[in-house]
Each structure stands twice: as structure tokens, then as C-alpha cells.
Amino acid sequence: MQVSRAKPNGFRLIFWVQPTQILDSLGGAVVRRCQAIISILSLLWASFTLAVNPRSWTEPVRGVMARQLLFTGVDGTWSAIRFGAAVGILLIVQAALWVDAIGITTDLIAPMLWRAIVRELAPLLACLVVIGRSGIAISTELATMRVDGELDVLDAQGIDPMTSLIMPRITSMVFSVFCLALISSTSMIMTGYVCGRAVGVIRVSFLSFLDQLIGQVHSLDLLFFLPKTIVAGAFAAAICCIDGLSVKATITDVPRVSSRAGIRALSAVFIISAILSILIYGRILIFEVF
Amino acid sequence: MNRTQSNSQDINASVVLELQRVTQHPNFESSLGIRDLDLILKSGELLTIQVEPSTRTRSFASMIQGITEPDQGKVFFLRQEWSGVDYHRQFANRGLIGRVFEGQAWIENLNLDENVTLACRHHGRSKQDIQESTQSWLNHLGLEKLTTRRPAFVAPATLQLHQWIRAFMACPKLVLLERPLDFLDSSWIKKLLDSIQLVMQSGAGVLWLDSRRDLESLGSGFSHRHLRANAGILSTPSILEGI
Numbered sequence: 001m002q003v004s005r006a007k008p009n010g011f012r013l014i015f016w017v018q019p020t021q022i023l024d025s026l027g028g029a030v031v032r033r034c035q036a037i038i039s040i041l042s043l044l045w046a047s048f049t050l051a052v053n054p055r056s057w058t059e060p061v062r063g064v065m066a067r068q069l070l071f072t073g074v075d076g077t078w079s080a081i082r083f084g085a086a087v088g089i090l091l092i093v094q095a096a097l098w099v100d101a102i103g104i105t106t107d108l109i110a111p112m113l114w115r116a117i118v119r120e121l122a123p124l125l126a127c128l129v130v131i132g133r134s135g136i137a138i139s140t141e142l143a144t145m146r147v148d149g150e151l152d153v154l155d156a157q158g159i160d161p162m163t164s165l166i167m168p169r170i171t172s173m174v175f176s177v178f179c180l181a182l183i184s185s186t187s188m189i190m191t192g193y194v195c196g197r198a199v200g201v202i203r204v205s206f207l208s209f210l211d212q213l214i215g216q217v218h219s220l221d222l223l224f225f226l227p228k229t230i231v232a233g234a235f236a237a238a239i240c241c242i243d244g245l246s247v248k249a250t251i252t253d254v255p256r257v258s259s260r261a262g263i264r265a266l267s268a269v270f271i272i273s274a275i276l277s278i279l280i281y282g283r284i285l286i287f288e289v290f
Numbered sequence: 291m292n293r294t295q296s297n298s299q300d301i302n303a304s305v306v307l308e309l310q311r312v313t314q315h316p317n318f319e320s321s322l323g324i325r326d327l328d329l330i331l332k333s334g335e336l337l338t339i340q341v342e343p344s345t346r347t348r349s350f351a352s353m354i355q356g357i358t359e360p361d362q363g364k365v366f367f368l369r370q371e372w373s374g375v376d377y378h379r380q381f382a383n384r385g386l387i388g389r390v391f392e393g394q395a396w397i398e399n400l401n402l403d404e405n406v407t408l409a410c411r412h413h414g415r416s417k418q419d420i421q422e423s424t425q426s427w428l429n430h431l432g433l434e435k436l437t438t439r440r441p442a443f444v445a446p447a448t449l450q451l452h453q454w455i456r457a458f459m460a461c462p463k464l465v466l467l468e469r470p471l472d473f474l475d476s477s478w479i480k481k482l483l484d485s486i487q488l489v490m491q492s493g494a495g496v497l498w499l500d501s502r503r504d505l506e507s508l509g510s511g512f513s514h515r516h517l518r519a520n521a522g523i524l525s526t527p528s529i530l531e532g533i
Binding site: 141150 | 348351352355357377381382383384385386387389391393394395396397398399408409411412413414460
């Protein structure tokens with residue numbers, strides 16, 4: 001009887017595969033990650049240097065910027081308000097549960113809302129809206145332009161695709177994330193108050209509630225809000241652009257590249273939010289890091 | 291400065307395009323390949339290159355514009371090697387080249403009139419100057435106005451004529467024509483030759499790549515040289531044949 005060679009199980013696999021191969025694949029993965037981060041940072045630096053150079057802002061580039069702002073920022077406003085309202089309701093329902101469960105006073109609702117919204121949720125929500133509405137669309141558009149040879153057409157006319165396509169899109173995405181984060185945080189606070197008042201979790205007037213919120217403002221919050229929206233937005237935009245431009249010369253690659261760009265941008269936003277939280281507040285959840 | 295030096299500088303200044311020992315292997319099976327090609331194109335000169343109907347010329351034209359580098363050799367535009375000038379200068383120099391593309395030639399999310407004037411607007415020409423230049427070329431070709439629809443909704447013949455306007459209105463030093471008569475009937479040949487005459491008089495060199503059998507005779511009225519690609523490969527011996 002022929003005995004087939006037994007395949008190793010998961011534990012044996014570690015000893016079966018050469019340790020050097022494991023190190024090789026691990027090292028390769030680390031190098032690829034580093035290369036990806038370097039290319040994102042390079043793209044962002046190039047966009048920044050172009051954006052601060054007045055000569056880059058020719059009439060067609062201003063037109064691209066205006067259209068992108070309209071599509072990403074202005075058209076995304078209602079989505080940010082809707083999502084903000086939904087999250088505001090979720091937060092207040094959770095707050096009501098905690099009030100009932102452990103008997104904390106309703107005075108703690110305002111600080112909890114403030115911290116959750118301004119420090120974490122609003123920038124994240126704005127990034128989600130911008131990636132969902134525009135990031136994937138930008139990735140698809142750039143990939144299609146590359147496959148169709150439109151980038152060569154620009155290049156051949158002496159128009160730098162970096163100046164005319166990438167820089168205005170990254171700039172407008174960053175600006176839109178910041179503005180939509182402000183809008184969604186306002187929406188969350190307003191909905192949170194109205195809903196909390198309706199279910200009896202908040203029993204103070206709106207002005208007193210606002211007073212309580214303003215009392216919670218910490219200089220770190222302002223320091224936190226700006227980089228979190230700008231850095232996360234910039235990374236999301238850069239990833240969408242890089243992935244869009246990485247497409248090979250077939251149209252069938254475009255949907256795959258676009259969906260991958262969306263997932264990568266979302267992952268980056270969550271990772272950056274976590275890293276910034278650790279750096280600025282020195283905490284992961286309730287655990288002190290520094 | 292003596293007269294000999296001055297004449298020498300004049301001759302140098304009039305060289306628009308120079309290829310030195312250029313070799314480029316075809317990207318695709320149907321692309322035009324280049325082998326050890328030496329070539330000089332001066333202002334006011336027409337160079338026609340005959341290719342086979344199945345040969346694609348896009349990668350060759352892109353190499354001349356410095357968008358892609360040749361596998362070997364050097365490409366000079368206005369006596370500057372593409373790889374020797376900085377990034378911004380490369381784009382500025384490309385703005386001095388008018389091109390009728392083979393295949394995709396438009397930014398699909400812009401209207402055709404925006405497409406035609408895009409490069410001029412980007413390179414800082416005034417609105418009035420652009421309008422006058424556009425109108426002049428429209429009149430020359432007997433067209434009424436630029437189409438304001440997206441390229442996807444415009445007939446190929448109209449698109450081709452808009453390509454001509456875009457290539458000629460950019461005050462080019464070099465004009466690259468890749469099969470400029472595609473989609474057009476023979477009544478447009480005279481208009482094209484007149485247009486070529488106009489840009490050559492204003493100091494441009496013209497490089498015309500086509501598979502038409504009458505290509506050599508079409509250029510006979512100009513200061514003209516003719517080359518022929520053999521089996522999809524263009525090389526220096528072809529120049530000798532042309533001369």
C-alpha cells in the first residue's frame with residue numbers, strides 16, 4: 001500500500017519550512033511596508049511644495065481644485081450631518097444605559113460627549129465620508145485615466161499630472177476632512193442634546209449644556225483635532241492617488257485597485273488615529289502609555 | 291564674434307530636434323522600433339516617416355517628447371537633451387510641441403473646447419490671445435466654433451480636426467503629426483498641407499508619421515525629407531535611402 005507523505009500541521013509547519021524562509025518573507029513584508037510609507041510621504045511632500053508655490057495654481061489647476069472641493073466638501077456636507085446625527089443618537093443611548101447601570105450623574109454626559117466626539121469620532125467620521133464619497137472615486141478616475149493614456153496626453157502637452165491632478169485632489173481632500181469633521185461634530189452634539197433631552201438623560205438647558213461642553217475644552221483637544229483631521233485626510237488622499245496610479249494597462253484592474261484603495265485608506269485612517277491618540281494623550285483606551 | 295561663429299550659431303539655433311544613435315525596442319509587438327537612428331530636424335523643415343498600417347507610433351512620439359527615455363542614445367529638443375534639463379524645464383519645453391495623437395488624445399471629463407485650450411491656459415497665455423488664436427485656426431479650417439461636448443459624444447472626424455487646432459495653436463517649435471488624416475476624407479489634405487505650411491513659416495519643424503502610400507508625394511512641396519520604416523524598424527540606413 002502506498003503511504004502518502006503526511007503534510008505538517010500548523011505547529012510542525014514552523015519547523016518544516018526553513019527558518020530563513022520565514023525571516024525572508026517577514027523581512028520582505030517589512031521592507032514593502034516601509035517603501036509604501038516612504039512613497040506616501042514623498043507624494044505628500046511633493047504635493048505640499050507644489051501647493052505653496054503660487055506658480056502651480058494655474059487656471060486649469062484652480063478649476064480642478066474647485067470641482068474637487070465641490071464634490072468632496074460641499075456635496076459631502078449632508079452625509080456628514082446625517083452620519084453625525086446617527087452617531088450622536090448612538091452615543092446618547094449608550095450614555096443613558098451607563099447612567100442607569102452604574103448610577104453616574106448626568107453631569108458626566110457633556111464631558112463624555114465632548115471627549116468622544118472631538119477627540120475620536122468626528123475626525124474618523126469625516127474621513128469615512130471623504131473616503132467613501134471621494135477617495136474611491138479619485139482612485140477609479142486616476143486608474144481609468146492611466147489605462148486610457150490620458151496621463152500621457154497631459155504630459156505631452158507640458159502639463160505635469162502631479163500639479164494638475166494629484167496636488168489639487170490631495171489638498172481638497174485634506175481641507176474637506178477638516179471642514180466635515182467640524183460639521184459632523186456639531187451635528188453629533190446637537191443631536192446628542194436633543195435626543196438626550198428627549199429621553200431624560202440631559203436635564204439642563206441648551207446654553208448650560210454648551211457651557212458644560214466649553215468647560216471641557218482642553219488645549220490638547222485643539223492641538224489634537226487639527227493634526228488628526230489633516231494627517232489622516234492627507235494619508236487617505238495619498239493612498240487613493242497612489243493606488244489609482246499603480247494600475248497596470250488593463251481596464252479590468254480598475255475595480256480591484258479602487259476597492260483596495262478604499263480599504264487601505266480606511267486602515268491608514270484608523271492606524272493614524274490610534275497613533276496620534278497615543279502620542280498626544282499618552283493612552284490607549286484607559287491604559288497609560290507614557 | 292566673427293562671421294563664421296555667427297553662422298555656426300544660426301545653424302545650431304535652427305535645429306529643433308536631434309536624435310543621436312537612438313535605439314528603442316518596441317513596447318508592444320506593433321510599436322515602431324528604432325535602431326541606431328541619427329536624425330536632425332530643423333525649423334521650417336518637414337520630415338515624413340512612412341510606417342506600416344499595423345505599426346503604432348505613439349511610443350516613438352512620446353520618446354521624442356522626452357516622456358519616455360530611449361533604450362540607448364540621446365534625444366535633444368532645441369539643443370537640450372531631455373534627461374539633462376530639470377523637471378520644470380521638461381514640461382515647459384513640451385509646451386512648445388504640438389502633437390496630433392494616434393489613439394487616445396483627450397481628457398474625457400473635460401469638454402472638447404476645454405481640452406483644446408487646456409495647454410495654452412496652463413502655460414499662462416492670455417484669454418484674448420487664446421481666443422484669437424483659436425478663431426484664426428477655426429477660420430483657416432472653415433469650422434464655425436469649438437465643440438462644447440465631451441469627447442465621447444463627438445464624431446471621430448470632428449475630434450481629429452480639433453486635434454489639429456490644438457496642435458497648431460500652441461505656437462509650436464515642433465509639430466508631431468501621428469496619422470493626422472485618419473477619419474477624414476481626402477478633401478482635408480489640402481487644408482492640412484496649408485496648415486503645415488503656416489506653422490513651418492512661423493519657424494516650426496514638422497514630423498509627420500503615417501502609413502499613407504502618397505505620404506512622400508504629399509510633402510514634395512515643402513523643404514522635405516522622407517524616411518521609411520522597414521518591418522516596423524526605423525534606422526539610420528533608412529535616412530540614407532530617403533536622402
